[in-house]
Amino acid sequence: MSPKTLYDKIWDAHVADETDDGTCLLYIDRHLVHEVTSPQAFEGLRMSGRKVRAPDKTIAVPDHNVPTTPDRVNGIENEQSRIQVEALDKNARDFGIHYYPVNDIRQGIVHIVGPEQGWTLPGMTVVCGDSHTATHGAFGSLAHGIGTSEVEHVLATQTLIQKKSKNMKVEITGKLSPGVTAKDITLSVIGHTGTAGGTGYVIEYCGEAIRDLSMEGRMTVCNMAIEGGARAGLIAPDQKTYDYVMGRPHAPKGAQWEAALAWWKTLYSDDDAHWDEVITIAAEDIAPVVTWGTSPEDVLPITANVPAPSDFEGGKVEAVERALDYMDLTPGTPLTEVEIDTVFIGSCTNGRIEDLRAAAGILKGRKIKQGMRAMIVPGSGLVRAQAEEEGLAKIFLDAGFEWRLAGCSMCLAMNPDQLEPGERCAATSNRNFEGRQGRGGRTHLVSPIMAAAAAITGKLTDVREMMNADAGQ
Template sequence: MSTEKKTLFDKIWEKHIVKNIPDGPSVLYIDTQFIHEVTSPQAFKGLEKRGLPVFRPKQIVATADHNVPTLHQELPIKEELSRIQVATLEENCKKFGVELYGLGNPFQGIVHVIGPELGVTQPGCTYVCGDSHTSTHGAFGSIAFGIGTSEVEMVMATQCLMQSRPKLMRINVDGELKKGVVSKDIVLYILSQISASGATGYFIEFAGSTIRSLSMEARMTICNMSIEMGARGGMIAPDQTTFDYIKGREFAPKGEEWDKKLAYWQTLYSEEGAQFDIEYNYKAEDIEPWITYGTNPGMGIGVTSHVPKLEEIPTEDHVNFEKSLNYMGLIPGENIKDHKVDYVFIGSCTNSRIEDLRMVADFVKGKKKADGVTVWIVPGSKQVEAQAKKEGIDKILEEAGFMLRQPGCSACLGMNEDKIPAGKYCVSTSNRNFEGRQGPNARTMLASPLTAAAAAITGKITDVRELLN
């Protein structure tokens, strides 16, 4: 019997191997595939061409999210490409017997928001989707990662996927977070330390007392952005917080099945002495509210810091750094604080859950947005929207001059009507600040919901700690 200490990743990976190819990848069994309107049409078409059915339709969860408008969802979609993609998803799901949570369905929403809130996402499982931020589901102690369209087809046809085993990284964060610092700040801080390519080829396990102290929704934010480090995915070992979150949800196990699953889930942790290829350690007290200044998520600084000077940047990065600042209209050495803001977007699969909305509402209650700032608050799902209305969050936001829109990916990626105009600055709770990501020549600064809300109230980048009671 092997006495080798196993990591959380090892335990799940080994349990899902169908076949090992000598000196090659493994054939991995996939428990659930999530699909949406953008990366599924070609996969369905491929099956049709080959005369194949979807092998296990009950293990696919479909929703419309990327291309949907976030206003007047009861009306036909105006943008032609968006309308075609959403209609095609509806037709394909009907044809192949796949459950679809489309527009008008009470479970519709961003794919990485609805999986967890419906209890579909569970520890010890494998999840894939034709979307890089599938890593979100790893917050439950599962192996979850994005795949390409040809792989979407492969999973539809076989419920399996060929995958090479990644290297393993552990990132430990210990200590207590300071006031005004939340999980988005943690992950932006880590990104600024290891860079947007620092975890390429790795699967990350996030650990340490700070990570364990986080709610499930905060953990999802961290795993969501593991992909921004170049990682294959990110995960956090399940614990009582995880089990309490899942219990009683729509598709969560019930009764005897719950007890059986829970007994297995409790075995899912990295054993003492288990080997990682690389390990990093960070202290919670070193993290302040964080914001990006450049055009990749690793280009971030504390809100009280200055944009780096050229001499503070490694020589090999000078060209990209200068190109990035030129695009952003920023000057090396200038303070980021007090920089004017035009738009604030609070939403996306990173930060559109009920806790994010509660955090914003608590902060803006009794305050008013600054003149000249447009604020979009986009819930991650119909369930989040309904909960926000039930709690009166919509009224608080309205009084502050914000508006609660309808669920969708919205201004995260400029694939729908919610685009940031050219040259305008948007403080965004989404996950990417690439050139043109939120619309042609839009300038995106990534931040936490708290920092974004502070910018909305003051009209400029603000240290939220100065406004907290």
């Protein structure tokens, strides 16, 4: 048998039909659904009299629209948001799919709930009407976002019409330095490849620095594969993966666990597999990074200065002029002098328990800068409960952060958590596009510890200095 990549193996195990031109029907093992990209798909099913083919493989949770303030138990004030969430309630009921409603403690961001509940398993195909579905690739599953027409297609047929992507290997060699996190890895890779660098590829992340990451960190890395343009990002499963999955509500048990484990252990790229593209980055060359522009590729180490349009070529020159104008930044300004007024810690990129622990490690015994608006939005109700049990919530509240209920919140600002025009935010989310966190709002993407440090100083900050101070150096 010819050598295969991990992607090749998962792909081959899911092809239900293939035509001569290579167009395949790819069978889908898990379909995650949220309220924003699904109503038109369910409506399509109704209009054509179709059912959900595999309701037991379909899991829905409202996350994009839901308020994160405690008063949400009394209902959603915004009429359009309420209608969308109510539509999901009804669709889940009518079509008999698994559902975690707004006030269920298991509710949260769909990409956090899936792994947490054991829906996401190695070797699976996972789709969702959301680009950050790439997150689930951390388990060695093939996971990617789809549009609403494809949501309807999967609901009706449990398959997707697909052509195979190319294979890209991104290897992060060696060990990360203190203060450098999974978020810095994934942003640095995008800075290296550009936001279109991954177009047409599925990326497998590998190397010592990736193996050393926890499952939470691996989810952060894969989450932003889409920001690099890739269809999906994945990481081969290992003992950490099995340990994370074992015992979760929907993970296999008993003899099925053993059978699953035996298959999962075959899920790795063969030594002599063919790669269409290989990128190697040394972990020691990765610093804590921050974005300065309006594209996730606009990444620099925190120690750098704001670049000038003349530092770039081609169409990027105009894009950088526009970005600097939008971001109100002057070339040559040290990034550590950029003042911020808002901090957002959360999202499917960095809203898991490990992210909260890391932020708490910086915030413990400190206060946020006066006038700073800072919020922590856990990725799920269970993450929130765990953080409260571990005493993290108290650290956040004592530091001056707001401690919210679970949801997508200010990552895309579809709910009331938004930036006002001209406000500047250090955010642990995944996109710094114009208007992403609110019309006219300015976003700097950072890791949770960098966000925590910025909340204290009121400026983009090199968290390593704070860590050194803590260590008494």
